[in-house]
Amino acid sequence: MNLLLIEPQEMKNNEVWLTDRRARHLIHVLKVNTNDIVRVGVLHDRLGFGKVTAIEEEKLCLEVCLEQKPVIDLHIELILALPRPIMLQRILKQATVLGVRHFHLIRTRRVEKSFFQSPVLRPDKIQTLLKEGMEQAMDTWLPGVTLHLQFKPFVEDVLPSLEGQGLIAHPTARHTLLDAPAPNSSQKRLLLAIGPEGGWSDYEYQCFCEAGFFGLTMGKRILHVDTAVVTALAQVQLLYDLRKR
Amino acid sequence: MNLLLIEPQEMKNNEVWLTDRRARHLIHVLKVNTNDIVRVGVLHDRLGFGKVTAIEEEKLCLEVCLEQKPVIDLHIELILALPRPIMLQRILKQATVLGVRHFHLIRTRRVEKSFFQSPVLRPDKIQTLLKEGMEQAMDTWLPGVTLHLQFKPFVEDVLPSLEGQGLIAHPTARHTLLDAPAPNSSQKRLLLAIGPEGGWSDYEYQCFCEAGFFGLTMGKRILHVDTAVVTALAQVQLLYDLRKR
Numbered sequence: 001m002n003l004l005l006i007e008p009q010e011m012k013n014n015e016v017w018l019t020d021r022r023a024r025h026l027i028h029v030l031k032v033n034t035n036d037i038v039r040v041g042v043l044h045d046r047l048g049f050g051k052v053t054a055i056e057e058e059k060l061c062l063e064v065c066l067e068q069k070p071v072i073d074l075h076i077e078l079i080l081a082l083p084r085p086i087m088l089q090r091i092l093k094q095a096t097v098l099g100v101r102h103f104h105l106i107r108t109r110r111v112e113k114s115f116f117q118s119p120v121l122r123p124d125k126i127q128t129l130l131k132e133g134m135e136q137a138m139d140t141w142l143p144g145v146t147l148h149l150q151f152k153p154f155v156e157d158v159l160p161s162l163e164g165q166g167l168i169a170h171p172t173a174r175h176t177l178l179d180a181p182a183p184n185s186s187q188k189r190l191l192l193a194i195g196p197e198g199g200w201s202d203y204e205y206q207c208f209c210e211a212g213f214f215g216l217t218m219g220k221r222i223l224h225v226d227t228a229v230v231t232a233l234a235q236v237q238l239l240y241d242l243r244k245r
Numbered sequence: 246m247n248l249l250l251i252e253p254q255e256m257k258n259n260e261v262w263l264t265d266r267r268a269r270h271l272i273h274v275l276k277v278n279t280n281d282i283v284r285v286g287v288l289h290d291r292l293g294f295g296k297v298t299a300i301e302e303e304k305l306c307l308e309v310c311l312e313q314k315p316v317i318d319l320h321i322e323l324i325l326a327l328p329r330p331i332m333l334q335r336i337l338k339q340a341t342v343l344g345v346r347h348f349h350l351i352r353t354r355r356v357e358k359s360f361f362q363s364p365v366l367r368p369d370k371i372q373t374l375l376k377e378g379m380e381q382a383m384d385t386w387l388p389g390v391t392l393h394l395q396f397k398p399f400v401e402d403v404l405p406s407l408e409g410q411g412l413i414a415h416p417t418a419r420h421t422l423l424d425a426p427a428p429n430s431s432q433k434r435l436l437l438a439i440g441p442e443g444g445w446s447d448y449e450y451q452c453f454c455e456a457g458f459f460g461l462t463m464g465k466r467i468l469h470v471d472t473a474v475v476t477a478l479a480q481v482q483l484l485y486d487l488r489k490r
Binding site for chain 1: 247316339343344381382383384421422423465466467468469471475476478479480483484486487490
């Protein structure tokens with residue numbers, strides 16, 4: 001936990017009493033004492049510091065000073081064919097660490113129906129994973145997560161309403177990310193689509209292309225979905241940094 | 246399993262009988278029939294195809310035709326402060342998928358001593374993970390793995406003998422990968438050093454810098470070690486592709 005996340009309504013006159021796992025983490029893992037300073041962030045708001053002013057058994061009081069606005073540079077929404085639960089957990093957390101702003105979990109032909117029944121998709125479970133990612137990366141932005149149970153309504157109704165240049169990974173695409181029209185300093189919003197373990201069907205890939213998505217190959221090596229997600233996010237970030245220079 | 250890996254000594258006149266988990270995978274998971282064709286690669290050698298010529302209960306015969314030489318482009322050796330076992334497993338596999346040629350697992354101040362007792366470090370366990378990575382990425386190169394139990398002898402005796410430009414990730418480094426002197430088409434050998442969860446000590450970082458390593462920051466977000474490894478490998482590959490153009 002590199003950042004202690006606080007909900008806005010928990011603050012009262014710059015003071016917050018913690019009584020849950022955060023208090024226990026501070027007391028038992030970080031072993032803080034009175035007057036110690038910890039990094040603090042308020043959900044969807046600023047970052048700053050908290051001074052420990054009181055410790056009582058399993059609860060703890062912080063005096064909070066917020067100063068630094070969160071930096072939102074690239075705005076990436078990840079469109080992901082719902083992977084198997086264990087992989088989904090890892091991706092939600094890792095992609096949050098890497099700054100994804102919204103997850104669209106979609107149904108495609110090669111997604112197993114049973115994946116949609118997974119307990120990982122329970123809102124409280126998802127929120128825990130996302131918050132762990134935010135605490136790691138020191139980010140106060142809680143990504144959104146939307147589940148789309150059918151492919152066609154997603155492509156026809158939702159996709160046109162999303163803002164940003166679309167990129168879709170597909171092994172037979174002729175171009176690479178280096179040819180992609182975005183990101184750059186005038187187009188910082190991206191929709192990144194990553195298929196299921198068995199790949200997109202031709203029809204699905206076609207639908208994305210018709211919606212203006214740029215198809216790109218990620219090289220000759222076949223990556224697992226979680227590796228593909230981190231690889232694509234890392235490369236998009238590097239390309240953006242390079243084009244910004 | 247995108248590639249069936251065969252050891253050179255298993256081949257007899259372009260024929261190979263499989264009796265282990267590979268046979269079971271072909272028969273029960275891929276459900277191959279006689280005359281079916283599968284992608285085949287010989288360890289540290291060429292790739293090609295295998296035609297199923299016989300299936301007998303739990304064993305299976307392939308007629309192998311090898312044609313394609315493996316492409317070795319970037320040669321990356323990963324110097325990794327030994328992470329906790331569960332993370333090590335993931336990194337060995339993912340980094341093999343991404344093409345790492347050699348792993349140097351080293352001891353640093355913030356590596357827990359107990360990690361060196363982990364059963365994950367048993368040679369057969371390591372080899373299974375690496376082979377899974379090769380099967381996924383369709384690569385016939387089995388990466389080497391060396392365990393270095395002490396930091397100083399590694400830095401003083403081993404490091405000078407390794408070939409390639411060194412890059413070391415460190416949060417307070419002033420440069421980013423975009424400023425790094427390699428990779429490029431005349432320097433395709435890289436030594437990439439990634440520290441433990443708590444980071445390198447100042448002394449350790451200094452040792453690498455004195456050995457000619459280029460220090461780079463991976464951005465403001467603090468990444469888990471496994472995410473950092475995949476991110477760094479993905480970005481090095483993109484930068485190489487870009488500079489090659």
